[in-house]
Structure formats: structure tokens, C-alpha cells
Amino acid sequence: xxxxxxxxxxxxxxxxxxxxxxxxxxxxxxxxxxxxxxxxxxxxxxxxxxxxxxxxxxxxxxxxxxxxxxxxxxxxxxxxxxxxxxxxxxxxxxxxxxxxxxxxxxxxxxxxxxxxxxxxxxxxxxxxxxxxxxxxxxxxxxxxxxxxxxxxxxxxxxxxxxxxxxxxxxxxxxxxxxxxxxxxxxxxxxxxxxxxxxxxxxxxxxxxxxxxxxxxxxxxxxxxxxxxxxxxxxxxxxxxxxxxxxxxxxxxxxxxxxxxxxxxxxxxxxxxxxxxxxxxxxxxxxxxxxxxxxxxxxxxxxxxxxxxxxxxxxxxxxxxxxxxxxxxxxxxxxxxxxxxxxxxxxxxxxxxxxxxxxxxxxxxxxxxxxxxxxxxxxxxxxxxxxxxxxxxxxxxxxxxxx
Numbered sequence: 001x002x003x004x005x006x007x008x009x010x011x012x013x014x015x016x017x018x019x020x021x022x023x024x025x026x027x028x029x030x031x032x033x034x035x036x037x038x039x040x041x042x043x044x045x046x047x048x049x050x051x052x053x054x055x056x057x058x059x060x061x062x063x064x065x066x067x068x069x070x071x072x073x074x075x076x077x078x079x080x081x082x083x084x085x086x087x088x089x090x091x092x093x094x095x096x097x098x099x100x101x102x103x104x105x106x107x108x109x110x111x112x113x114x115x116x117x118x119x120x121x122x123x124x125x126x127x128x129x130x131x132x133x134x135x136x137x138x139x140x141x142x143x144x145x146x147x148x149x150x151x152x153x154x155x156x157x158x159x160x161x162x163x164x165x166x167x168x169x170x171x172x173x174x175x176x177x178x179x180x181x182x183x184x185x186x187x188x189x190x191x192x193x194x195x196x197x198x199x200x201x202x203x204x205x206x207x208x209x210x211x212x213x214x215x216x217x218x219x220x221x222x223x224x225x226x227x228x229x230x231x232x233x234x235x236x237x238x239x240x241x242x243x244x245x246x247x248x249x250x251x252x253x254x255x256x257x258x259x260x261x262x263x264x265x266x267x268x269x270x271x272x273x274x275x276x277x278x279x280x281x282x283x284x285x286x287x288x289x290x291x292x293x294x295x296x297x298x299x300x301x302x303x304x305x306x307x308x309x310x311x312x313x314x315x316x317x318x319x320x321x322x323x324x325x326x327x328x329x330x331x332x333x334x335x336x337x338x339x340x341x342x343x344x345x346x347x348x349x350x351x352x353x354x355x356x357x358x359x360x361x362x363x364x365x366x367x368x369x370x371x372x373x374x375x376x377x378x379x380x381x382x383x384x385x386x387x388x389x390x391x392x393x394x395x396x397x398x399x400x401x402x
Contacts, residue, residue: 001235002129002160005045005243007228008056008195009214011094012038013069016248016284017219026310026318029282033247035072037216040245041228042076046083048230048243051125053085054133056195056212057092057166063141065095067103074104081109084126088133089113092166092195093176096138113137113164118150122158130157134189135164142175143167148183160233163187166195169203184209190233199224200242207240215245220286220320223250248282258291258327263299267308274309274317283317289324300324347389 012034045053059073077087087110091097097114106112111121113135120134132155136147147167154161163184167177176196181203184192192209199222200213210229217225226246232239253273260266270287277283292300302322309319 001127001232002125002131003048003050003230003232005041005048005050005053005228006056006191006193006210006212006231007041007054007215008166008193008212009058009092009198009225010034010038010041010055010216011058011061011214011218012073013065014061014218026282026314026316029315030248033282034216036247037245038072038076040247041215042079044228044230044243044245045080045085050085050230051129051131052123053080053087054162054164054193055087055089056164056193057090057138058094058195059089059091060095063094063096063098064101070103074107077107077110081107085109086111086123088121088135088164090135090164090166090195091137091139093138093141093143096140098139115139116143116145116147118147118152120152120155129159132158132161133164134161136177138166138177143177144175145177146179146183147177148179148187151187154188160190161188163189163192164195165192168196181209191231191238193229198222200227200229207238210240216248217246217250220250220252220284223252225250226281244281246281248284249277251277251283251285252288253285254288254290256291257289257296258293261293261295263296266296266300267305270305270309271312274313278313278316282315285317285319287319287322289322291327292324293327297326 014034016030016033041053060069080087089106089110090113097112099114111123111133113119113121114137116136116139118134118136120132123131123133125131134151148165151163165177165179165184167179168174170178170180172178185204190208194203194209194211197211198214198217199211201211203209203211212229213227214222214225215228217223226249227242227244230241230243232241253270255269255273257266257269260269266289274285277285302324305322306319309317
């Protein structure tokens with residue numbers, strides 16, 4: 001039997017994109033999120049007493065990683081060395097290999113694949129099982145060759161044969177080592193540890209060809225990026241368990257508020273949902289309200305809700321946006337036909353009253369925003385007028401031309 005962790009796409013030096021925490025306490029913890037997920041991976045490996053850890057590419061987000069970030073990874077490898085756990089590491093399209101870029105020597109428990117040519121490393125576990133690991137690495141940001149073809153057939157002298165592959169399924173014009181499922185299946189390996197796709201995914205029926213997904217999401221799209229695969233193979237029997245290691249999670253909450261009439265009811269409904277998320281990981285949250293009643297719209301202030309919940313849970317979560325959608329019957333309008341000339345005349349009257357200032361005053365009064373109009377250039381004001389005109393016209397129905 002062998003047991004190992006399969007992870008990929010750590011992107012340990014990547015910033016979190018498209019998010020802006022409003023609370024300083026949350027932002028301070030965010031600075032160490034990448035470091036803490038690496039600690040969690042090491043802890044999971046030691047707790048599970050694995051034989052080795054597989055890093056299937058893009059451990060770093062940059063091709064030139066800072067000495068500080070490199071040191072974090074080397075320290076993690078040293079911890080695994082003390083626990084007698086080996087590491088098999090390949091380099092992907094983000095962290096493609098160049099020896100001169102590294103400030104430190106990798107510990108002796110780390111087996112590196114540094115060439116684009118396929119290499120097979122033979123390894124014996126503590127319980128005497130012979131393992132063959134075949135893999136390659138990127139040496140530039142792109143690799144258009146179909147690298148699955150030159151992988152060797154399953155070695156006869158090995159108890160287990162594993163493949164590590166950083167690339168994408170299909171894609172004739174792909175720049176990232178395209179492959180087909182059949183190309184991998186033909187090799188008859190016990191497991192394929194894939195990297196490059198950030199969401200976990202199983203490609204074959206037996207579950208032997210898998211993307212582990214990124215252990216930590218860095219954008220709003222990476223909602224499922226939060227775990228590593230704990231893999232155990234006992235002869236022909238395969239068991240895979242996802243171990244959650246993320247220190248930060250992205251969440252999209254959809255809340256049906258059809259029966260909600262007041263802001264107080266809405267607050268209680270949302271608070272109940274948010275408290276279910278609270279745990280070890282920080283949460284970046286987007287909320288979508290559906291079936292909003294007309295009675296609620298007049299009192300609904302999404303900015304105030306965001307500020308309230310962010311201050312209520314300053315360490316645990318940061319809400320970036322609350323959007324809402326009215327009930328279908330509330331969206332129905334009773335149109336009154338108007339002549340086009342009448343509509344145009346009315347809009348020009350609004351423009352003459354300084355439309356931008358009129359629209360901005362409620363915001364300035366409520367939010368304390370000063371000198372908003374002074375920082376808007378002419379082009380921006382033109383865009384405001386254009387959008388205002390479009391929305392103004394959509395509120396009327398033109399009379400039929402005769």
C-alpha cells in the first residue's frame with residue numbers, strides 16, 4: 001500500500017484579485033493566508049503519515065519568486081524531511097524552471113523534475129513498496145507539445161507507477177501541454193496527478209486521473225479551490241479523500257427573500273446564512289437577493305448591510321457585494337405611450353438642471369463623499385449622460401408612428 005498527498009497550483013506568491021476587505025483586521029490576516037495554507041498542507045501530510053507529497057506544478061505564481069517566498073517553501077520541505085516524507089515536484093507554466101532563479105538548495109527529500117523531456121524516478125517507500133514516478137516540467141511559459149505521448153508504459157518492476165502532468169485536456173491549439181484522456185489511459189498507470197485546472201475534477205470512471213484543484217482560491221471564480229487529495233492505493237483498490245486546507249474561501253450566497261417585508265427580517269435572514277459559513281477559514285462573500293418585494297426596496301441599502309456585517313465579523317468574513325433582483329410581478333410596468341419629441345424635451349430639461357449633480361447629491365449627503373463632481377472628467381460625464389438617457393427612455397413607450 002502507498003499513501004500520498006496530491007496538490008497543485010498553490011500559487012504561493014499570488015495576491016488575491018478583485019477583492020478589497022473593508023475591515024483592517026481581515027486585511028491583516030489576509031497577508032498570511034498563503035503562508036498558512038502551506039502550513040496546513042504540511043500538517044495534513046504529517047497527520048496522515050503519507051509516504052510522499054506531489055506538487056503538480058505552479059507552486060509559485062511568478063517565474064521569479066522572492067527569496068522570502070522561496071524560504072517558506074524550503075522550510076516546509078525541511079519539516080517534511082524531519083517527518084521522513086518525500087516530495088515530488090514539477091514546474092508549470094507560471095513557475096517554469098530556471099536553476100539560476102533559486103536562492104536555496106532543495107532538501108534531499110525533494111525529487112525535482114526540471115526538464116521538458118519525460119523523466120522517471122524510482123522510489124522505495126518505508127514499507128518496501130517500489131514506486132515509479134514519471135513527469136516533466138515547463139522551461140518557458142508555454143508548452144504546445146502533446147507531452148502524454150512520450151510517457152513510458154507502466155514499468156513491470158514497479159509495484160505502483162504514477163504520472164504527474166501539468167496541462168489541459170483537449171485543446172488542439174492549447175499552449176499548455178494538451179492531452180487526451182485516451183493518451184493517459186493507455187499508459188495503464190495507477191494514478192495521474194494533474195495540475196493547471198484550479199477546480200478539482202475527476203476525468204475517468206475509475207477516478208485514477210484527477211485534477212486536485214488549487215488548495216486556495218485567489219479570485220472570485222475559484223469557489224471550489226480549497227483542498228488537497230489524500231490518495232491511498234492498495235494493490236488495485238484506490239481511495240481518494242479531499243482534505244480541506246484553505247485558509248480563505250470565496251462564497252456566493254443566493255437568498256430568496258420573497259416573504260421578507262422589512263430590513264430587520266432581511267438582516268436576520270442573512271445573518272443566519274452568514275453564521276453557517278463561520279469557521280477556520282476566512283470568507284470572501286457575494287450575496288444575491290432574489291424575489292425582492294417593492295415594500296423592501298425603498299428601505300434597502302446594500303452598502304449599509306455590507307458595512308454592518310463586515311463590522312460584525314471583522315476577522316471571519318468580508319462581503320464585497322450585495323445585488324438584488326425584484327419579484328417578477330414587480331418588474332411588470334404599465335407603459336403610457338408618449339411622442340418621441342416629448343420624451344426628448346423632458347430629458348433635455350433634466351440635463352439643463354445639471355443632471356449629474358442632481359443624481360449625485362443623495363449619495364454625497366448619505367456617504368459623506370466630498371468633491372465628487374470635481375474628480376469627474378468630461379468623458380466620464382458624457383458616459384453618465386449617455387447611460388442616464390438610455391435608462392430614462394426605457395421607462396416610456398413610444399407612440400406608434402402614423
